[in-house]
Amino acid sequence: MGAGHGQELVLSQAMEQLEMFKPVSKWQVTLSQPSALENVVDQAIRVAVSGRPGPVVIAMPDDVGDLDFQWQRRVRPSAQYPRHRSAPDPSQIQAARQALSKAKKSVLLAGGGVHSSGALKEVAALARKLGAPLVTTITGKGVMAETDPQVFGVAGTMGNPNANVVVRQADLVFFIGCKAGQLATFGYDCPAYGVTTIHLDIDPEEIGRNFPDSIALVGDARLGLAGLLAALDGDSLAYQWDLEALRQKGRQWYDEMTLRPQVLGEPLKAQAVTRLIDEAMQPGDMVVCDASLPSGWAAAYLRLKEAGRYYLAPRGLAGLGWGAPAAVGAALARPHAKRVLLFAGDGGYAFSNQEMEVMVRLKLPVITCLFNNNALGWIKHVQLARYGDNYISSDFNHIDFATVSRGFGARGYTVNTLDELREALAKESDPQGPALIDMRTDEYETPVLRSVSAESAY
Incomplete structure (x- = not known):
């Protein structure tokens, strides 16, 4: 609903509703005539499931909703996410491969994008290939079973301290399907300054926002990990993690607290x-x-x-x-x-x-x-x-x-x-x-x- 006589009278429903939704949605539109409904709905679906998924808002004024409309049966766009999968640049895949090969203590930090992409098998395969510990963001919780010996739980401000110890000890942190934001990185202190980072995410605006020197893998998590696994095939990686010592420390903390x-x-x-x-x-x-x-x-x-x-x-x-x-x-x-x-x-x-x-x-x-x-x-x-x-x-x-x-x-x-x-x-x-x-x-x-x-x- 736009500005008009109702707003001048300060009616409770006569606010700039789309302005209110802008900070928390990807796309907002007002339906001005019934004949546009199908196209508007189709576009809303496309926007919602493209790139980084998110909510969309369609505002329909009462007078438009009261008009007659004949719905046409036609094929709707796919509402499945991800709607389109894009793979990272092959040269960046090679850069990530080289960084992982040089590192002695890599750690994987997986976010909710792994779930959204359906990349659980690929994340597990990479963890096995590297022999590296895996930690998650809050929304990434469950990308691997947390009883798995390579999984050390949720990192960051709302996680467990052992997961943060793992990230602190790493000489390479691989962010997968996450924003590398304030909570997950313990106020941007984990990983420490100067540690090599790789960042795989569907949204190019997120890569480098908080860790500017990250090796950028822009694309779908599942495709990106599949490409990296193929590049690493045949490589021999010798990491120096003592995972059993880390697990023991985690069990001790858990028992002490609970x-x-x-x-x-x-x-x-x-x-x-x-x-x-x-x-x-x-x-x-x-x-x-x-x-x-x-x-x-x-x-x-x-x-x-x-x-x-x-x-x-x-x-x-x-x-x-x-x-x-x-x-x-x-x-x-x-x-x-x-x-x-x-x-x-x-x-x-x-x-x-x-x-x-x-x-x-x-x-x-x-x-x-x-x-x-x-x-x-x-x-x-x-x-x-x-x-x-x-x-x-x-x-x-x-x-x-x-x-x-x-x-x-x-x-x-x-x-x-x-x-x-x-x-x-x-x-x-x-x-x-x-x-x-x-x-x-x-x-x-x-x-x-x-x-x-x-x-x-x-």
Whole structure:
């Protein structure tokens, strides 16, 4: 809707809607006449699935929607992603090959683009060929099973410190299908300055943005990796990683963080809670995380047992309330999945807890694991670092979400001990419809590795 008489009267719906969508979508258009609908929809599909995929917006004014229109049956453009695959420049493939051959400690850092490209087999083949460790971004989680001896988990600010140690020790980091952004690179400190980098991505604007000297492989992840594997065929690579020592260090960190004894009467530690959920996971379970700290708990402490896109999280980590509707979408998109496990905090879940009605009505097997600490945890941690005990609007009264869920017609559990959590998870091993497990967790625990300060908080 454009400017006009309605805007002058300040009608609530008379805003510049397309301007509002521009920062978060690839393409925006207003449908001005019904006869253009087919062409507009076709173009929207093409834009959405070309290059780096993303949402598009079609605005249809009420008066246009009221007009008669005869839809013509014709072949629609493919909505499959990637719509077109492009391979990197062969000369750059050779440059990457030479760099990998010279390196003594290469590491692969894989992002969500590997999932989108369907390049899981190629990533695994390259890791085997190189004998190199693999770490991931949050959205790249699951490109290989995290129980694989060459996989060291999620790197970056919301990952695990052992993955960052691996990246720090590398003399070459290969970014695959990721932006090499702030979270994944620990505020651009991992890899260290001067380390050789290779960057394979579908979007040329991302390559060199944060690591200017990267060897640029512009193209589809699957085609790019296939070309690189062919170039490396027959090459003998002698790396100097002691993977067993790294694995031992990772196991030690995981046990130290997740096996701390619970003090009776005190809130649960989210690390221990996530370990129990990890142990209760079954093949095919989908994991959906709401924004903020729940995404970090699952990223760092949940270990996916099989390769595939079984983990979904909002990449920017700031869109509170995303989790519940995303869990509905995941359950509908994968009806064969026995369960969808939703990780959410009480602050974020309060934005969209009404989605429980949809889950009940559609009998969706969504099990919400609610980290309830009576606070907006991330905000409170930032305020603590900046202002001491001067908290502003980050604490609120306790909400009994188990009772709220039962009011919607779902099953609700209140959990104060690890034994109670273990029992609730066992009861929901084969759910018929949704349930919520309200876990009373410690408000001062955080998965964020960087010390939060006025300069580094975000």
